[in-house]
Amino acid sequence: MNFELSETQKQYKAEIYHFSKQNLNDVTRLNSFPKDLWEKISGFGLNGITIPEESGGLGESYLTAAICMEALGYSCENNGLIFVLTNHIWVALNIIDLYGTSAQKEKYLPSMLSGKKIGAFALTEADSGSDAMAMRSFAKKQQYGYELNGSKMFVSNGPIADIFIVVALTKQEPKEYTVFIVEKEFPGIKVGKEIEKMGLDCCPISEITFDRCLIPFENVLGKSGSGNIIMAEVLTWERCYEFAPHVGAMQRILDCCLKYVNERKQFGKYIKEFQAVSHIIADMQVAIELSRTLLYKVAWLKDQGKKAYKEAAIFKLFVSESYIKICQNAMQIFGAYGYTKEYGIERELRDAMACSIYSGTSAIQRNTIFQLFRSKLCLR
Numbered sequence: 001m002n003f004e005l006s007e008t009q010k011q012y013k014a015e016i017y018h019f020s021k022q023n024l025n026d027v028t029r030l031n032s033f034p035k036d037l038w039e040k041i042s043g044f045g046l047n048g049i050t051i052p053e054e055s056g057g058l059g060e061s062y063l064t065a066a067i068c069m070e071a072l073g074y075s076c077e078n079n080g081l082i083f084v085l086t087n088h089i090w091v092a093l094n095i096i097d098l099y100g101t102s103a104q105k106e107k108y109l110p111s112m113l114s115g116k117k118i119g120a121f122a123l124t125e126a127d128s129g130s131d132a133m134a135m136r137s138f139a140k141k142q143q144y145g146y147e148l149n150g151s152k153m154f155v156s157n158g159p160i161a162d163i164f165i166v167v168a169l170t171k172q173e174p175k176e177y178t179v180f181i182v183e184k185e186f187p188g189i190k191v192g193k194e195i196e197k198m199g200l201d202c203c204p205i206s207e208i209t210f211d212r213c214l215i216p217f218e219n220v221l222g223k224s225g226s227g228n229i230i231m232a233e234v235l236t237w238e239r240c241y242e243f244a245p246h247v248g249a250m251q252r253i254l255d256c257c258l259k260y261v262n263e264r265k266q267f268g269k270y271i272k273e274f275q276a277v278s279h280i281i282a283d284m285q286v287a288i289e290l291s292r293t294l295l296y297k298v299a300w301l302k303d304q305g306k307k308a309y310k311e312a313a314i315f316k317l318f319v320s321e322s323y324i325k326i327c328q329n330a331m332q333i334f335g336a337y338g339y340t341k342e343y344g345i346e347r348e349l350r351d352a353m354a355c356s357i358y359s360g361t362s363a364i365q366r367n368t369i370f371q372l373f374r375s376k377l378c379l380r
Contacts, residue, residue: 042115073245092119
């Protein structure tokens with residue numbers, strides 16, 4: 001594993017930094033989904049970072065994609081907008097590219113690559129929560145397709161999505177799950193109102209309900225009954241690439257802290273000279289370096305064609321808890337200023353809190369890691 005950046009990767013980082021600073025950091029646009037900024041970031045081209053060139057993408061490696069996501073997290077302060085993008089790319093567009101038929105790719109990829117249509121992944125249900133396999137949504141096979149009934153809760157991008165990747169039961173005993181591409185315009189689908197939450201305000205979430213929603217046979221993604229396999233893959237992509245920007249965000253917060261401790265004086269000296277402060281800075285740097293190494297390792301494994309279930313769970317757990325801790329430490333360093341809205345630390349902390357919940361709580365990650373370590377079939 002060689003993680004020294006190539007000239008191409010360095011160029012991507014520089015271009016992302018310049019683009020984000022010029023276009024995405026309007027602090028007055030942090031409270032709701034900004035359609036115009038979405039159009040700008042889609043036009044920049046990151047949507048297709050790993051999509052093959054013949055399908056309209058850039059055809060880059062997964063490691064390069066991870067580096068780009070990290071760079072975006074560093075240079076763009078709008079964590080919610082980034083979460084809209086990573087949901088769209090990694091658990092919608094990417095999944096269609098990996099599992100879709102030629103006809104499905106031809107139909108959906110162009111509009112998703114351009115950002116004209118936004119994707120979302122619908123898995124969680126109100127009653128099942130982290131126990132995704134206990135879902136109740138059921139798709140019954142009919143003459144002209146599948147009739148889907150049920151609901152999905154806390155769907156990121158729900159209120160703004162045009163295309164949903166939906167997992168539902170298609171057989172009760174033994175249970176079989178199937179993944180469907182469901183368009184917002186399909187009869188029987190209803191998007192609930194946006195659910196208010198404490199952070200990531202630019203990424204709206206909602207409930208999605210299906211009442212006799214008819215899905216054509218050609219909208220089955222992968223094989224019927226293969227939903228559990230695709231679900232496992234989706235969660236791996238999600239746990240790696242939706243959390244990759246947090247590595248960059250942590251570095252951005254540390255850089256703010258470094259600037260502050262070199263300017264702020266207390267008791268006649270710069271606060272960087274106090275051991276308590278210097279140790280906090282050191283711990284922040286250690287957490288960032290380890291997070292970055294774990295991220296690059298998962299991406300490298302993906303480039304080698306490995307599953308990386310365990311490694312993705314380890315990265316997600318570590319980066320989630322590190323991000324929250326770094327925000328808390330930053331607030332301690334900034335003191336009362338950190339608690340005010342002016343410096344943005346309190347917003348970073350509110351955004352970070354979602355990390356330990358989304359894509360499986362920290363407890364779920366620990367369960368996953370233990371089960372994979374315990375099994376001799378540690379799928380890589």
